[in-house]
Amino acid sequence: MKKSFVIGKKAVVLCVLVLALSAAVYLNWQMSASDKSVDAPQDTGEEYLGSAQFVGANVSSVTAQKDNYFINARKEREEARENEKDSLNEIISDLKSSDESKKAAETSLNQLAKSVEYEANIETLLKAKGFNECIAIVNGSNVSIIVRTEGLLGSETVQIQDIVMSQTGISLENIKILEVN
Numbered sequence: 001m002k003k004s005f006v007i008g009k010k011a012v013v014l015c016v017l018v019l020a021l022s023a024a025v026y027l028n029w030q031m032s033a034s035d036k037s038v039d040a041p042q043d044t045g046e047e048y049l050g051s052a053q054f055v056g057a058n059v060s061s062v063t064a065q066k067d068n069y070f071i072n073a074r075k076e077r078e079e080a081r082e083n084e085k086d087s088l089n090e091i092i093s094d095l096k097s098s099d100e101s102k103k104a105a106e107t108s109l110n111q112l113a114k115s116v117e118y119e120a121n122i123e124t125l126l127k128a129k130g131f132n133e134c135i136a137i138v139n140g141s142n143v144s145i146i147v148r149t150e151g152l153l154g155s156e157t158v159q160i161q162d163i164v165m166s167q168t169g170i171s172l173e174n175i176k177i178l179e180v181n
Contacts, residue, residue: 010091
């Protein structure tokens with residue numbers, strides 16, 4: 001008699017959480033790429049009754065907004081990781097979970113711990129190389145690096161790629177570097 005493969009509720013929840021995390025990272029990347037700063041309107045010298053008037057941008061608020069991007073991204077990453085960790089621990093501790101799903105959850109938990117370690121190491125090494133604001137996102141065999149820069153030089157790109165490859169062993173074609181101004 002053949003056993004049919006039955007997907008449990010825990011495995012479905014785990015898959016949904018992984019997809020949600022991936023979607024959040026993708027949307028975060030898309031939103032940061034389309035984030036544009038506000039330019040001052042052109043002063044033509046003409047005035048109209050009821051027209052809007054540009055007073056001036058607070059430079060410190062623009063800088064704070066840029067700093068908040070990295071703070072918020074780290075916070076969202078940590079929250080997503082905690083949710084994933086809680087779900088995996090729930091599967092492991094559930095008496096109704098099959099041995100296969102427990103082993104899969106343990107493997108996923110170990111991969112999650114490795115990803116967190118890789119991200120911390122990469123960010124520390126990038127900061128040592130002069131990239132004060134950076135975020136590393138390790139997702140399986142893909143790595144995304146987000147750095148604040150006014151434009152990466154070729155040598156800086158090579159430095160980032162070298163650090164990621166030496167820390168993770170991930171090949172060059174699976175490393176994405178995103179710049180934030």
